[in-house]
Amino acid sequence: MHIYNIHEAKTNLSRLIEETVNGGEPFVIAKAGKPLVKVMRVDAEASKPLRRIGFLKGQIKVPADFDTMAADEICEMFQGKTT
Numbered sequence: 001m002h003i004y005n006i007h008e009a010k011t012n013l014s015r016l017i018e019e020t021v022n023g024g025e026p027f028v029i030a031k032a033g034k035p036l037v038k039v040m041r042v043d044a045e046a047s048k049p050l051r052r053i054g055f056l057k058g059q060i061k062v063p064a065d066f067d068t069m070a071a072d073e074i075c076e077m078f079q080g081k082t083t
Contacts (some may be wrong), residue, residue, distance in 0.1 A: 007033065017039070
């Protein structure tokens with residue numbers, strides 16, 4: 001994605017918009033290197049939401065016997081016998 005400063009975007013706005021409309025990628029307009037706005041087609045696909053890995057860290061506790069938890073009941077249901 002290209003980043004253009006305000007002066008450059010203002011000078012070339014028609015061309016930049018035309019390129020974006022005709023299948024080009026969105027572009028960003030920045031001021032003093034800080035991104036301000038993103039210009040994209042109205043009918044462009046919305047970006048996928050970010051997956052936040054680890055956002056429940058510390059809120060869920062996994063029991064120490066998780067791998068063997070209820071093993072007897074499960075064996076009895078499937079095999080009719082206990083371990």
